Amino acid sequence: MGFKKKIRFIHKWLGLTSGLIVFIVSITGCIFCFHDEIKDITRKEWRLVEPQNKPFILPSVLQEKAKEILPNYKSSMVSFYGKDRSAIVYTYSDTENLYLYFNPYTGEYLKTENPETDFFIIVEYIHLYLLLPDYIGKHIIGGATIIFILLLITGIIQWWPKRKSDIKRSLSVKWSAKWRRVNYDWHNTSGFYISIIIAIIAITGLTFTYEWVGDGIYKTFNFGGDKALETKAPVVDTTKFDYNTSAAIDRALVQTMIKNPEAEMFYVMIPQQKGDVINTGAYPHSLRYDHQSNYYFHPYDGELIQSDPFEKKSLGLQVVEMNYGIHTGQILDLPGKIIAFIASLIAASLPVTGFIIWYGRNKKSKSSKK
Numbered sequence: 001m002g003f004k005k006k007i008r009f010i011h012k013w014l015g016l017t018s019g020l021i022v023f024i025v026s027i028t029g030c031i032f033c034f035h036d037e038i039k040d041i042t043r044k045e046w047r048l049v050e051p052q053n054k055p056f057i058l059p060s061v062l063q064e065k066a067k068e069i070l071p072n073y074k075s076s077m078v079s080f081y082g083k084d085r086s087a088i089v090y091t092y093s094d095t096e097n098l099y100l101y102f103n104p105y106t107g108e109y110l111k112t113e114n115p116e117t118d119f120f121i122i123v124e125y126i127h128l129y130l131l132l133p134d135y136i137g138k139h140i141i142g143g144a145t146i147i148f149i150l151l152l153i154t155g156i157i158q159w160w161p162k163r164k165s166d167i168k169r170s171l172s173v174k175w176s177a178k179w180r181r182v183n184y185d186w187h188n189t190s191g192f193y194i195s196i197i198i199a200i201i202a203i204t205g206l207t208f209t210y211e212w213v214g215d216g217i218y219k220t221f222n223f224g225g226d227k228a229l230e231t232k233a234p235v236v237d238t239t240k241f242d243y244n245t246s247a248a249i250d251r252a253l254v255q256t257m258i259k260n261p262e263a264e265m266f267y268v269m270i271p272q273q274k275g276d277v278i279n280t281g282a283y284p285h286s287l288r289y290d291h292q293s294n295y296y297f298h299p300y301d302g303e304l305i306q307s308d309p310f311e312k313k314s315l316g317l318q319v320v321e322m323n324y325g326i327h328t329g330q331i332l333d334l335p336g337k338i339i340a341f342i343a344s345l346i347a348a349s350l351p352v353t354g355f356i357i358w359y360g361r362n363k364k365s366k367s368s369k370k
Contacts, residue, residue, distance in 0.1 A: 004158060011154040012358060014147050019351030021130075021144035022151075026348035028127040029201075033328065033341040035120040036287050046101045046111035051083040056104045059253050059268050060246035062089050065107055066100045073098065078253075079267040080104050082286030128208060142209035145202050148347075152199055155191050180360055187353035190346045197343045204327035207320070214320050222316035230317055234296050234306045236277055245271055249278055251302030256280040256295050259309070263293075271299045278302070288333075290325035291318075 040047055059078035066075055066089040073091040080087045087104040091097065101110040115121040122131070129137030161170045171192070173185040207214040218227040253268045260266075260282035269279040278297040283289065296306040310318065325331030329340030 007154050007157050011151060011158060014151050014154070015351065015354045016358065018144040018147040018151070019355060021140065022148050023348050023351045024130065025127055025141060025144065025205075026344045028123050029344040030341055030348065031123050032120060032127060033337055033344065035123075039120065043111075047086055048084055049086055049103050049105070052105045054105060056080050056087065057102075057107045058250040060250050061107055062087055062102050063246070063249075063270065065089075065102065065109060066091055069100060069109060069112070070098065074272070075270050076272065077267055077269050078249075080265065082264045085286060086110055138209045142206060145206055145209070149199060149202050151350075152191070152195050152202075155188075156195060159188050159192050180356075183353050183356050187350060187357060190353075191350055194343045194346045197339065198347050201327055201340060201343065201347075204323050207323050207327075214323065217323070218314075218316035218320050220316070221319050222314050225314065225316060227317065227320065230314060233279065234277055235275065236298055236305065237275075245278065245299045248297065248299055248302035252278045252280050252295070252297035255297070255302070255304060256282055256293075259295070259307075260293055277305060288325060288330055290322040290331050292321055 062078055063075045066073070070091055070093075073093045075089050075091050077090040078087065079090070085104075086101040089100045089102065091100060097115055099113040099115065101113065102108060103110060125131055128134070128141060130140060131137070132140070159170060161167050171189060173189055174181060177185070203213070207217070215227050219225060249268055249270060253266060256266060256268070257263070263282040263284055264286040265283040265288075267281050271278060276299060278299050280295045280297065282293045282295075284291050291310045293309040295304060295308065297304055310321075313321070322331060325336075327340075329336035329338070332339070
């Protein structure tokens with residue numbers, strides 16, 4: 001068996017074993033790609049607000065309002081998503097998580113959202129876990145993703161023309177041919193055109209499954225180092241203080257906003273137990289989770305303990321924290337999302353066109369034997 005025949009054999013069986021999972025992951029990625037834009041249209045009554053020329057309401061006020069609405073729930077985070085967007089208080093109980101939307105200027109209650117019944121959250125869970133328990137589903141998704149990366153490599157090897165004169169023909173689809181030839185050409189050429197983009201999407205997607213992938217990216221761009229050490233939160237002794245953090249939370253968020261006057265999106269994590277510090281974050285753009293700056297404050301008085309602005313972080317950590325934006329294409333705003341959408345849609349078509357090629361050859365082989 002020649003080299004290319006061996007590659008074709010490997011490509012075929014890898015594709016048959018992972019094709020369905022690759023199709024599901026790719027198609028759900030397409031659906032999720034524009035979820036923010038779709039929700040802004042279909043849920044604008046509680047996602048969007050009229051911008052006002054005054055500061056946001058304090059997070060402790062929103063936390064208290066959430067407590068009045070859901071007295072048996074605890075708040076874990078308060079987020080402000082932009083001047084024209086509602087603020088969200090993230091709450092939880094022993095059985096479920098609920099998101100409460102408020103007007104960030106007046107504190108007016110707008111909506112309670114259950115993520116378990118939200119269409120796009122369900123799509124995201126299919127994308128990440130196939131709706132299986134996360135400790136099972138993520139490994140199935142992760143394994144299929146690794147196989148898909150190998151499929152891209154073996155596919156390129158198969159596609160690679162033997163002669164330079166064949167390159168032009170290999171880069172196009174002969175639309176005038178019979179449908180089986182069109183399917184074959186489409187599988188080869190489309191796979192080649194999206195290979196680099198979809199490989200980046202696949203690798204960045206693996207960071208949600210395997211921590212070692214993120215560590216590897218960190219070490220690659222830093223030429224070594226320890227990500228856990230750089231991202232370690234400070235620890236404080238709170239045993240000698242009364243644990244009333246409302247004023248400290250407010251002060252922490254205000255200081256974060258002062259330090260990042262151009263930022264559009266902010267969050268403050270609410271300490272859940274003694275020893276937890278207050279963690280805040282600032283993002284330059286609304287609904288874009290990259291280029292974040294992080295700060296840590298004392299839970300008793302809101303004094304700044306540690307400052308980690310984006311520009312002071314190592315290159316490796318900057319790249320790791322841009323992972324979600326790269327994976328979804330949102331790091332390039334709308335053009336990036338369009339590219340990610342098209343690449344994911346083509347990726348979803350590859351298992352289908354590949355199966356048609358295999359089925360056609362298999363059927364032809366059986367007919368020849370007969």
